[in-house]
Amino acid sequence: xxxxxxxxxxxxxxxxxxxxxxxxxxxxxxxxxxxxxxxxxxxxxxxxxxxxxxxxxxxxxxxxxxxxxxxxxxxxxxxxxxxxxxxxxxxxxxxxxxxxxxxxxxxxxxxxxxxxxxxxxxxxxxxxxxxxxxxxxxxxxxxxxxxxxxxxxxxxxxxxxxxxxxxxxxxxxxxxxxxxxxxxxxxxxxxxxxxxxxxxxxxxxxxxxxxxxxxxxxxxxxxxxxxxxxxxxxxxxxxxxxxxxxxxxxxxxxxxxxxxxxxxxxxxxxxxxxxxxxxxxxxxxxxxxxxxxxxxxxxxxxxxxxxxxx
Amino acid sequence: xxxxxxxxxxxxxxxxxxxxxxxxxxxxxxxxxxxxxxxxxxxxxxxxxxxxxxxxxxxxxxxxxxxxxxxxxxxxxxxxxxxxxxxxxxxxxxxxxxxxxxxxxxxxxxxxxxxxxxxxxxxxxxxxxxxxxxxxxxxxxxxxxxxxxxxxxxxxxxxxxxxxxxxxxxxxxxxxxxxxxxxxxxxxxxxxxxxxxxxxxxxxxxxxxxxxxxxxxxxxxxxxxxxxxxxxxxxxxxxxxxxxxxxxxxxxxxxxxxxxxxxxxxxxxxxxxxxxxxxxxxxxxxxxxxxxxxxxxxxxxxxxxxxxxxxxxxxxxxxxxxxxxxxxxxxxxxxxxxxxxxxxxxxxxxxxxxxxxxxxxxxxxxxxxxxxxxxxxxxxxxxxxxxxxxxxxxxxxxxxxxxxxxxxxxxxxxxxxxxxxxxxxxxxxxxxxxxxxxxxxxxxxxxxxxxxxxxxxxxxxxxxxxxxxxxxxxxxxxxxxxxxxxxxxxxxxxxxxxxxxxxxxxxxxxxxxxxxxxxxxxxxxxxxxxxxxxxxxxxxxxxxxxxxxxxxxxxx
Numbered sequence: 001x002x003x004x005x006x007x008x009x010x011x012x013x014x015x016x017x018x019x020x021x022x023x024x025x026x027x028x029x030x031x032x033x034x035x036x037x038x039x040x041x042x043x044x045x046x047x048x049x050x051x052x053x054x055x056x057x058x059x060x061x062x063x064x065x066x067x068x069x070x071x072x073x074x075x076x077x078x079x080x081x082x083x084x085x086x087x088x089x090x091x092x093x094x095x096x097x098x099x100x101x102x103x104x105x106x107x108x109x110x111x112x113x114x115x116x117x118x119x120x121x122x123x124x125x126x127x128x129x130x131x132x133x134x135x136x137x138x139x140x141x142x143x144x145x146x147x148x149x150x151x152x153x154x155x156x157x158x159x160x161x162x163x164x165x166x167x168x169x170x171x172x173x174x175x176x177x178x179x180x181x182x183x184x185x186x187x188x189x190x191x192x193x194x195x196x197x198x199x200x201x202x203x204x205x206x207x208x209x210x211x212x213x214x215x216x217x218x219x220x221x222x223x224x225x226x227x228x229x230x231x232x233x234x235x236x237x238x239x240x241x242x243x244x245x246x247x248x249x250x251x252x253x254x255x256x257x258x259x260x261x262x263x264x265x266x267x268x269x270x271x272x273x274x275x276x277x278x279x280x281x282x283x284x285x286x287x288x289x290x291x292x293x294x295x296x297x298x299x300x301x302x303x304x305x306x307x308x309x310x
Numbered sequence: 311x312x313x314x315x316x317x318x319x320x321x322x323x324x325x326x327x328x329x330x331x332x333x334x335x336x337x338x339x340x341x342x343x344x345x346x347x348x349x350x351x352x353x354x355x356x357x358x359x360x361x362x363x364x365x366x367x368x369x370x371x372x373x374x375x376x377x378x379x380x381x382x383x384x385x386x387x388x389x390x391x392x393x394x395x396x397x398x399x400x401x402x403x404x405x406x407x408x409x410x411x412x413x414x415x416x417x418x419x420x421x422x423x424x425x426x427x428x429x430x431x432x433x434x435x436x437x438x439x440x441x442x443x444x445x446x447x448x449x450x451x452x453x454x455x456x457x458x459x460x461x462x463x464x465x466x467x468x469x470x471x472x473x474x475x476x477x478x479x480x481x482x483x484x485x486x487x488x489x490x491x492x493x494x495x496x497x498x499x500x501x502x503x504x505x506x507x508x509x510x511x512x513x514x515x516x517x518x519x520x521x522x523x524x525x526x527x528x529x530x531x532x533x534x535x536x537x538x539x540x541x542x543x544x545x546x547x548x549x550x551x552x553x554x555x556x557x558x559x560x561x562x563x564x565x566x567x568x569x570x571x572x573x574x575x576x577x578x579x580x581x582x583x584x585x586x587x588x589x590x591x592x593x594x595x596x597x598x599x600x601x602x603x604x605x606x607x608x609x610x611x612x613x614x615x616x617x618x619x620x621x622x623x624x625x626x627x628x629x630x631x632x633x634x635x636x637x638x639x640x641x642x643x644x645x646x647x648x649x650x651x652x653x654x655x656x657x658x659x660x661x662x663x664x665x666x667x668x669x670x671x672x673x674x675x676x677x678x679x680x681x682x683x684x685x686x687x688x689x690x691x692x693x694x695x696x697x698x699x700x701x702x703x704x705x706x707x708x709x710x711x712x713x714x715x716x717x718x719x720x721x722x723x724x725x726x727x728x729x730x731x732x733x734x735x736x737x738x739x740x741x742x743x744x745x746x747x748x749x750x751x752x753x754x755x756x757x758x759x760x761x762x763x764x765x766x767x768x769x770x771x772x773x774x775x776x777x778x779x780x781x782x783x784x785x786x787x788x789x790x791x792x793x794x795x796x797x798x799x800x801x802x803x804x805x806x807x808x809x810x811x812x813x814x815x816x817x818x819x820x821x822x823x824x825x826x827x828x829x830x831x832x833x834x835x836x837x838x839x840x841x842x843x844x845x846x847x848x849x850x851x852x853x854x855x856x857x858x859x860x861x862x863x864x865x866x
Contacts, residue, residue, distance in 0.1 A: 005760035005774075007692050018688045025686055029679040036646055036675045040668065043653035047589070048660070056657045058853070061595035065651070066644070070598070073643040077636045080686060084632055087688045088625055095624050109466075143461040144555060146620055146695060150761045154691035157621045160460065160551035164622030177772075181695045181763045182620070183454050185461055186381040189766035265770060286381050 006150035011176065012169040013133075014091045015152055021087045028076070091154055093135060093165040101137035101165065103128070107145025107158035107180065110187035110287060111251045111264065120210035121239065123251030124193045124264045126178075127210075128168060129203035136168040141248070146182035149195050155181050170197035186286030192264040210255055214241045215309050225305025232292045232302070240309065250289060256309040263287075270307040274299055330830075340424035341830060342413050345431050347726065349406025352434060356398035359442075361793065363391040365786060368750075372783040374771040384767035385452040386471065390441075392455030393475065396573065397482050398438050400711055404576040405430075405489045407718060408517040410726065412493060414821035414828060415511045417502030417836035422495040426488050433485030441478035444471045451475035454765060456566060457538070459549030459558040464542045473542060476535040483528045483535070490521035490528075497521075502820065504839035508600075511819045511842070512593060515600050516579030519607045520572055526611070527568035534561035556621065563614035571610045573707060575603060577714035578645060581667050584717050585649050587817045588664035589656030592855070594648045596842060602641035609638045619690040628687055635685035642678050646671065661815070662736030666717035669744050673709025677702060680755070695765075698758025704751045716743065716796070723800075724814050728826045729807030735799040742792030749785025753778045818843035 008023070010016040047056075105126065106113040114126045128134055138147050140158035147166070148155035156166045170176065180191035198206060217223040229235055237250035251263075259268050263284055266272050275282070277299060280289040294302060336344060366387050370379040379387065409427060413420055421427045444450045451471040453462040462472050497518045501510065510518075538558070540546040549558040586593045593599055615623065615631035649671055658664070680702040684690045693699065716739070724730045757778050762769060769775055813822040822845055824833050841847055841855035 004756070007759050007761070015692075018692055021686065022683070022689050022692070025683050025689060029683065032679060033675055036650060037672060039647075039650045040653065040671060043589075043650065043656070044658060044668065047653060047656050047658050049590070049657040052657050054657075055590050055850075056655060058592060058855075059594070059655055060592050061598070061648075061651075066595045066598045066648075069647045070640060070644055073640045077639055077682075080682070081633055081636055084636075084686050084688065085629055088629070091688050091691070092625060095622055142551075143466055144458055148761075148763075150692060154688065155620050155694070159555055159621060162556070162622075177761065179761065179763055183458070183461070183695075183765040185466060186385060186767075188763070189381070189768055192770065 006177070009151060011151045011171050011174065012153060012167075013171070014154065014167050014169060015150070017087050017090050018154065021083060024083070025080070028080075091167070093167045095165070097135055097165055099135065102134040103136045103168065104139065105136055105147055105158075106139040106141050106248075107147065107184070107191075108141045108248070108251075109143060109185055110180070110191045110284070112147070112178075112180075112191070112193045113141075113248060113251065116207050116210070118207060118211045120207050121252045121254060122210060122259075124261065125196060125259050126193065127196045127198055127203060127206050128170060129200050130170050130173045130197040133167050133169045136166050137163050138166060139163045143184050144182050145180045145184045145191065147178070148181040149176050149178040151176045152195060157182055168195070170195070173197050173199050173202070187284050190264060190284045190287070194260065194264075209258075212255075215255070217305055217308060219304065219308070221301050221304045222308045223305075225301035225303070228294075228298050228302050229305060232294060232298075234292070234302075237289070253306060253309060256306050258310060270303050273306050274303045277302055340420075340428045342409050342421045342424065342427060343726075343828060343830075343832075345427050346406050346408075346410025348431055349402050349409060349434070352431075352438070353399045353403035353406060356394050356438060357403075360391050360394035360399055361790070363387050363394065365790065367391065368783040368786040370767065371769070371779050373780065374776045375768050379767065381767040382449075382452070385454075385765075386445075386450035388765060389451045389454050389457075389475075393441065393451070393479075395707070396455060396569070397479060398434070398441070400573045400707065401482075401486060402434050403715060404520075404573070404711075405486065407580070407715075407722070408493060408513075408520075408576060409489070411722065411821060412496060412514055412517055413500070414725075414824065414832060415514050415819050416497065416500060416505060417820045417833060417839070418496065418500035419831050419833070421492050422500060423492050426492050430485040430488040430492070433481050433488070437478045437481035437485065439478075440474050440481065444474035444478075447471075447474060456562050457558075458562075459538070459541075459555045460551050462538060462542075462558075463550050465550070473539065476539050476542075480532055480535050483532045486524055487528050490524035493517055493521040494525070502836040502839050508597070509839055509842045511579075512582035512596070512599060513576065513579035516575045516582070516603050519603045520575045523568045523572050523575070523607050523610065527565045527572065530561050531565035531569075534558060534565070537561075556618075559618050559621070560614070563617045564611075566617065567614040568607075568610045570703075570706070571606055574711050575606070577670075577711040577718075578603065580714045580718040580721075581649060581670055582645075583819065584663050584667045584721050585652050585671075587721075587815050588659045588661055588667070589653045590659070591652055591656040592843060594651035594654075595644075598644055599648050602644040605641040606638060609634055609641070613638060616685055616690070619684075619687055620694050632685055632687045636682065639678065639682050639685075646675055646678070661720070662731065662733060662740055663717040663721040665737075665740045666713050666720065669740070670710060670713040670717065673705055673713060673747070677705030677710055680705065693758055695763055696758035697754040697762045697764055700764050701751050701754035701758060704747075704754070708747055708751065713743075713747075716740075719796075719800075721815070722821075723803070724807075724810030725821055725826045725828070727804055727807070728810055729803055730810050730814060731799050731803045731807060735795055735802070739792055739795045739799060742788055742795060746785050746787070746789030746792050750782050750789055751785075753781050753785075757782075813845070816849075818846045820844055823848075 008019050010019045104115040112124050114122050138156045138158045140160040145158040146155050147158055152170055153166050153168050156164055174197050176195045178193045178195055180188055217226050239247040239252040240254055262268050262272055262276055277294055280287055370376055370384055448469040449471045453467055497514055537548040541548050547553040549555055582593055582599055613631055613635045616635040720731050810826045812825055837844060843855050847854035
């Protein structure tokens with residue numbers, strides 16, 4: 001059933017449990033549908049009038065048959081309820097966990113922020129260590145979003161002022177697609193992200209590097225870009241330092257050069273960084289980044305600065 | 311009340327109309343048949359509007375990354391599509407059928423409150439107008455038909471669209487409650503002599519139960535709408551992040567889940583009228599079908615949280631709602647088995663209404679089964695807010711309700727107009743709609759499984775997403791042709807259709823006793839009702855139901 005998409009190609013114990021339950025429900029549904037369809041088809045073929053005008057025998061029902069077809073579905077539903085409860089207990093993280101989370105994910109209009117216990121902050125590309133069950137705390141910054149990585153975990157609504165928790169786990173290193181699954185405004189469609197599961201060593205290296213402070217520009221051009229970054233007030237919304245910053249109106253750009261995509265979907269190349277700076281609305285119409293009217297001469301320096309944020 | 315002379319059998323004086331034709335007589339009418347027709351025409355108009363909105367969406371989604379609609383416009387269009395289809399099409403068309411048919415089916419001369427009846431219709435017009443006026447008043451509402459807060463708050467949707475949305479729905483809600491009160495009183499007090507509550511036609515029975523649902527569900531929405539308006543216009547904070555965004559969801563779904571049944575119970579009633587007549591047998595297990603309706607209505611008040619399973623609410627709390635949601639499958643299953651068993655041993659006539667009823671049966675079963683999947687909480691945790699949901703509720707509301715309505719129109723059109731709809735065009739109508747509907751919506755199940763969220767104005771070019779969306783959009787085009795054939799059939803048959811006579815289907819309920827179209831006071835004389843099928847008794851004096859039907863025998 002893997003061809004049926006990510007839900008049937010689970011890559012974590014939790015998603016696997018859901019997929020198994022779902023397969024059973026699909027088979028059960030197919031059987032019930034076939035029973036109804038056969039009954040209907042049989043009647044249509046067997047009892048077609050074919051020009052007959054006399055009335056058939058008038059039959060008003062049967063208490064016994066009616067009781068049977070009330071009781072059997074009741075039994076089926078009861079069994080389904082029991083397996084539902086069991087799967088829920090396995091899949092779901094506690095409502096109020098007794099330990100701090102391994103990861104905090106916050107949905108913003110229209111990007112995802114991820115924070116780690118060591119202070120590392122990133123956006124739209126969430127790294128996790130493979131084969132570890134992480135407790136992820138899901139928050140909403142403005143409206144309700146929904147954090148969904150179908151191959152790894154249940155989806156969870158990100159409600160403002162109401163944090164909630166999920167288990168986030170991947171069986172093996174790999175890259176997994178995620179998306180927002182609660183309508184949250186104009187760029188709901190553009191609120192895609194990646195979960196990157198690394199080996200333990202790779203993950204520690206990544207998260208430690210991510211927490212390192214600001215990378216100092218090495219070229220004159222990049223240094224000029226750094227000054228322009230403040231001049232154009234980019235820094236009002238975007239953090240560039242690795243460690244915790246309270247600037248969260250726009251996604252953190254710390255270590256931007258190490259990310260695969262810009263804004264969740266656009267390949268991370270200097271050219272695309274330039275496109276984003278000059279006309280953000282042409283890429284994700286409706287997003288909250290205003291046109292800063294960056295002069296053509298300044299674009300090169302700004303791009304060089306951002307592309308060098310290793 | 312005592313100031314009025316008690317003139318008519320309905321307890322209310324019905325003033326003679328100034329004239330019986332002309333525009334003014336329709337605008338001022340309080341005749342239930344005319345009001346019913348006005349409801350039906352209004353919903354047909356909005357069905358076309360909502361359908362055009364759907365086609366705009368399917369065009370935008372036909373290929374990945376299209377720019378046919380801007381995200382801003384797309385959000386307005388999908389919000390208006392949902393709101394229109396639910397509040398301006400499905401609810402009014404079901405109310406319209408009820409207003410036209412209920413008095414005829416129970417042998418009454420009109421509804422209990424004819425003026426309240428007209429008032430409800432004009433509120434529908436005002437509500438629809440307010441909703442659509444938003445397009446020229448700064449922009450249509452853009453937060454989806456369930457307008458989740460805080461996205462629906464001023465901070466995130468600053469233009470006036472949502473104010474119009476809330477005001478429009480408030481008017482529509484009041485109109486619907488008025489109709490519900492009218493149905494309850496009419497059915498409770500104006501039934502023909504001998505027609506006990508156990509003998510009313512199942513369409514009347516479902517309309518009765520439905521009205522009770524409306525009476526207790528709509529006020530929750532109305533209250534929430536007023537609070538939303540206070541938030542947006544007066545700076546209150548019921549549903550903002552500082553208040554409780556989840557409170558809106560509770561209010562909305564306490565209304566919204568019964569609403570789902572409000573939109574299907576009368577359709578069940580229609581199917582329960584049509585399948586027996588064209589199988590030439592009474593419904594299998596009348597009392598089980600009737601009491602399962604009550605069970606569904608009762609349970610429907612206790613399942614609303616299954617729309618909120620993706621919120622962290624606590625496992626025990628969620629389990630309770632999972633159980634109640636699954637339980638609804640039982641009475642629903644009873645109905646499906648009863649309709650199927652009615653056909654067994656019958657003498658089935660393949661008329662267009664019957665074809666639609668059969669397709670209803672199979673498609674609604676698909677929609678019901680995918681509904682059970684959503685009650686299975688962990689599956690909901692994957693699939694909610696994806697295209698699987700879109701497929702699911704279109705199988706219920708289009709494959710179910712709309713197919714039942716097509717069946718109902720083909721079945722009762724001759725009573726309403728005096729002429730039969732054309733059967734050849736009816737076949738074209740049926741097959742185009744069946745193929746178009748299933749092509750459009752079946753593939754959306756798969757899109758959901760592939761991870762496509764609902765309410766996206768475009769999507770990345772992932773494997774199969776483009777191809778399946780193209781198939782869906784292509785199916786929608788076929789569906790449009792099917793509906794065009796329907797409209798053509800209505801227009802042509804209205805002018806040239808075969809004369810129907812009183813009882814073209816050889817049916818059994820009281821509406822077929824009178825002329826087609828019925829005279830303004832409906833009946834010259836209503837016979838004493840002695841069973842559920844008074845016309846059968848009349849046509850078969852040697853084997854009347856009241857002598858053979860075991861449940862009637864037990865009653866005496």
